[in-house]
Amino acid sequence: MKISNPILTFAVFCSLSLGACKKTATSQKTASAPPNIVIIYADDLGYGELGAYGATNLKTPNLDKLANGGIRFTNGYASSATCTPSRYALLTGIYPWRNQRAKILPGTAPLIIDTAQMTLPKLLKQEGYHTGIVGKWHLGLGNGNVDWNQYIAPGPNEVGFDQSYIMAATQDRVPTVYIKNGRVDNLDPTDPIEINYVENFEGEVTGKENPELLKMKPSHGHDNSIVNGISRIGYMKGGADAKWIDEDMADQFLAKAQTYIKSHKTEPFFLYYALQQPHVPRTPHPRFVGTSGMGPRGDVIVEADWCVGELINTLEEEGLLENTLIVFSSDNGPVVDDGYHDDSVEKLGDHKPAGPLRGGKYSLFEAGTRVPFITYWKGTIQPGVSNALVSQLDLLSSIAALTGSTERGRDSEDLLDTFLGKTKIGRKEVIIEATSxxxxxxxxxxxxxxxxxxxxxxxxxxxxxxxxxxxxxxxxxxxxxxxxxxxxxxxxxxxxxxxxxxxxxx
CATH class of the missing domain: 3.30.1120.10 (Arylsulfatase, C-terminal domain)
Known part of the structure; x- marks a missing residue:
């Protein structure tokens, strides 16, 4: 376009220059903004469950997209072949076998993380992040003898999380309620909660004595208090309005995670999104029943994949995806029949939850701790596959390095360049653990x-x-x-x- 008017020419020049300055300033601001960090943690998901890791019978398009768009680690490890120890290591950067209390915990166990020690959320708070957890906790609450009708502490909020919306232990253990920032969500004070892992409360039904009330039969254990037609580990009385509906759990946690992202999109945030799938009891929402052809276990993996896709869509819709580091992994290897008759064995077909690996959950063989491990950061991490040896232990020190923090975990290595795909050099060695x-x-x-x-x-x-x-x-x-x-x-x-x-x- 030819502009002959000198005044108009000057005006256009100023306008273009101002626009360029604004664009440059915006680019610099984006480049220097601390990245959001989202850790998505599955429960009992095996090495061979995702299409990106070789599964052919299960369809996991959203997780495959994450894996194929980021770094897919073939030698990524949880620290333990069971849940509580791995979660302890993830948040502290310390081997779980150094803590004798880091074992599979009952729902009444006290907090096993010392409130004075460094944790990943505490580290990030120091660096100006808002921190939140949604989903499974299973690291203990309180100091023993918790009163579930009052503020429950110490817990996630005392070890670095600004916001928490959790279940105390696992879906198959009491208490079967959500806990929001230290208080049971939707609790009616006139219907107080009582929990006991030794003996039942008078007049309360159990799966062992009242199997006719069950919609899902236990295969071993899991025959204590009945909630929503499913018998659990442990005994519970009261809290009727606060009890969760199992089939709605995935939607509930997803909605809380999405709300957290939207509420904190104007500041750097850390979200620990701890999925409950595919841990027992496997209770897919009716939308997902029958979608895998493999029974409830396959259906909840399909459901989990959908949840991850919806969370990523939220990040993208809010304009956050290009400034968010996403890490996906699992707390330990797979298990099929883990306490309920749910057709998980009968409908497994040719699917191999552990892929080519030997063992599974509870095992010292590879399938116990070698799990899917993916890092994704749109526009920053170039897609690839890495054979580097990495552990979830290393997330604390590596994320510290990413944010400029000098904090490091006792057993955690700084593998930031490995996680970002800049090098394929990882750890030289790692100790794995299974039931002590x-x-x-x-x-x-x-x-x-x-x-x-x-x-x-x-x-x-x-x-x-x-x-x-x-x-x-x-x-x-x-x-x-x-x-x-x-x-x-x-x-x-x-x-x-x-x-x-x-x-x-x-």
């Missing part, structure tokens, strides 16, 4: 010390990794851990034992 037993991963090698006890948990049909001799596997050549090289490679075994024991004594 530990094993060692170093390079391509996995070493399991001798342990007494049953070799197979027959209730869940999972090999535990116990043996009377040392086990040594080269995972590069033997991912399925079928060839024990302890006798043929004594020099490797001796070196690993020495370095493993040195870490245990630190």
């Amino acid at each position: 037993r530990t094993a060692f991963r170093q390079g391509d090698w996995a070493m399991i010390p001798p342990y007494n006890g049953r070799r197979v948990n027959t209730q869940v049909n999972i090999e535990l990794g116990n043996d009377t001799i040392y086990q040594l596997y080269n995972l590069k050549d033997d991912l399925e851990q079928q060839n024990n090289l302890a006798e043929s490679r004594p020099e490797v075994l001796a070196k690993m034992i020495s370095e493993y024991e040195a870490i245990l004594l630190k």
